[in-house]
Structure formats: structure tokens, C-alpha cells
């Protein structure tokens with residue numbers, strides 16, 4: 001049961017987006033835990049250069065720290081999802097605690113960017129039974145992932161290798177533009193930034209196309 005609550009591809013909690021259609025040749029790029037400076041901005045520069053859309057699952061507290069970056073994400077046509085306010089482990093939490101983390105983030109993102117998210121990704125991929133009715137009541141769809149760059153533990157070359165190895169039609173790719181536990185001044189996502197152009201070009205060479213997450217309906 002504990003495994004089912006944290007395994008990204010487990011479907012015990014529904015509805016959930018893990019991956020898109022296998023025949024589509026489409027892939028979706030997602031970044032968690034931001035925004036942070038300068039890494040989110042550097043990622044946005046690379047995405048703009050390659051005309052690649054992405055989804056950023058932001059923590060409310062980081063949106064408050066960097067409202068200008070959150071606004072830039074929306075302005076440049078990317079999607080923002082809710083990744084809770086303070087990145088707690090939601091496993092075994094009370095409904096009130098979870099609702100507060102989610103609502104505070106919805107309010108923060110809407111106040112700062114003018115857009116109210118309709119996607120949610122749980123911190124650490126951890127879910128709990130009472131989370132689903134909370135998401136449903138708010139019209140939030142849960143998004144997990146099917147390919148990860150393991151950029152929380154790897155350096156540039158290994159991130160490229162792990163991401164491209166797991167990438168196929170319909171993949172939802174997980175990378176990070178922030179860090180859940182580090183104070184903002186200690187966050188270093190330069191490895192992810194360095195890996196991104198190679199990941200984009202590997203996908204293009206493999207005949208895959210980056211699409212907005214909205215194309216993967218569920």
C-alpha cells in the first residue's frame with residue numbers, strides 16, 4: 001500500500017495522468033518545485049529558443065518569492081500547476097491540512113498571475129485517500145509522470161541519459177527548477193539547465209514533439 005501511494009505510475013488513485021497516448025509521438029515536459037532564480041529563467045530562455053512548451057508545478061511559497069518569474073511563465077505560454085504551498089509529504093495528513101496547502105497555492109498563483117491552475121502534482125508523488133475528494137471539489141486533475149531525469153541526484157550527463165532512456169511517445173517527463181528542502185539561496189539547478197538542450201534535441205531526433213500538457217486529456 002505504501003508503494004502504491006508513492007509509485008508515480010501506480011493508478012490506485014484516479015483520475016490521474018501518468019502518460020499520454022502511446023501512438024501520439026507527443027511528449028510533455030514538466031518542472032517541479034520552482035520558481036527559483038536564475039534557474040527557472042534560464043530554463044525559460046532555452047524553452048523559448050527551441051519553441052518548446054512546458055508545465056511548471058509551482059510551490060505557493062516560491063511563487064510569493066518570485067512573482068515576476070511566475071508571470072513570465074504564463075506570459076510565454078507555459079502552464080502552471082499546483083504543487084502545494086510548502087511541499088509537505090501528504091501521506092497520512094488530515095483533509096484540512098491538505099486543503100489548506102492546496103487552497104493557499106491556488107489563491108497565490110491566481111493573485112500573482114491571474115490564472116487559476118487546474119492541474120495538481122503531489123510532492124514526492126505521495127498521495128493519500130482523502131486527497132482525491134479535495135482535488136475533485138476544486139476541479140484539479142492529478143498529474144504524475146512516466147519518465148524522470150533524476151535531477152535531484154544526478155549530474156548533467158546522467159540526467160540526459162536517464163531522461164532520454166525513459167522517453168517515448170506519450171511520456172510525461174519530470175525535471176526540477178527548484179528544490180523542496182533547500183532554502184532559495186542554496187538551490188542549484190545548473191545541472192538541469194545544462195541538460196535541457198540535449199534532452200530537447202534527443203527528443204526531436206527521435207521524432208517526438210513537445211506539446212502543451214492540455215493535449216493529454218484524461
Ligand SMILES: [Zn+2]
Pocket residue numbers: 032033083087122123124180
Ligand atoms: Zn516537488
